[in-house]
Amino acid sequence: METKLAVDEIVSKLPGVHGARIVNDEDGEMVEIHVLADISKPAKQLVRDIETAIFAASGVKIDRKIVSIAQIALDTEEKKTSATDGFTKEDSQGYSFQLQSLETKATNKKLDITVTLDHYGKELQGTSVVDLGDDEKYMAVVEATVTAIRDEIPGFRVEFIEKLMYGMNEIVMAVGSSLVNGKRKKEAGARLCKKDSLNDFAMVVLEIVNKI
Structure with a gap:
């Protein structure tokens, strides 16, 4: 079987793909494939290309449901990103969470973060606290956002989040x-980041939950 690094390289070289992360279990089997791509191809076509490329290179037949595609356009920050892992629109629960506000307050060398969401007219709120000098303030925003969402969806969780360079953009x-x-x-x-923007971390979480 191909090593994790080799599979990363195989998938990353496919047209339209700009990055890939492979997650293996304890036995070295692929259990998750996360891919960042542009919008030049439909997500379902990319999943098929990934499946074929891995099989051709290694002889391993993957379950396409383990592939998650995040697509992003660079020509404007207002364009919507899209993702799929084999589910159709009819499978969606139709959630509609909107970010109302993200407030930060510095007190006693701590940063208090409060995220307020709107869910069909109902106000939801989540909070998190982090040290002022801690680089994990972005993760604190994610934690506060997930806390607010769980008032309505107890089983929701963020499994992976990472800041990446995409060309000249973060x-x-x-x-x-x-x-x-x-x-x-x-x-x-996936979402283009503005300089020191905490909102983008909350918005990418809402983008995901609104697709589920």
């Missing part, structure tokens, strides 16, 4: 999941 890419009809469904999302 983006945040994330994967989240929730229980849908008794099974855990995963979605991916």
Whole structure:
């Protein structure tokens, strides 16, 4: 079987793909494939290309449901990103979480972060506290956002989130999941980052949950 690094390289060289992260289990088997791509191809076509490339290079037949695609356009920050892992629109629960505000307050060398969401007219709120000098303030925003969401979706969680360079731009890419009809469904999302923007970390989480 190909090593994790070799599979990363194989997938990353596919047209339209700009980065890949492979997650293996204790036996070295691929259990998750997270891919950042542009919008030149439909996500489902990319999943098929990845499946074929891995099989051709290593002889390993993967389950396409382990592939999560996050697509992003660079020509404007207002374009919507999209993602798929084999589910159709009809599988969606149709959530609609909107970011109302993200407030930060510095007190006693601590940074208090409060995220307020709107969910069909209902106000939801989550908080998190981090040291002022801690680089984990972005993760604290994610924690506060997830806390607010769990008032409505107890099973929602963020499984992966990372800041990446995409050309000359910095983006945040994330994967989240929730229980849908008794099974855990995963979605991916990506968002262009503005300088020192905390909002982008909250928004990429909402992008994911609104797709589930």
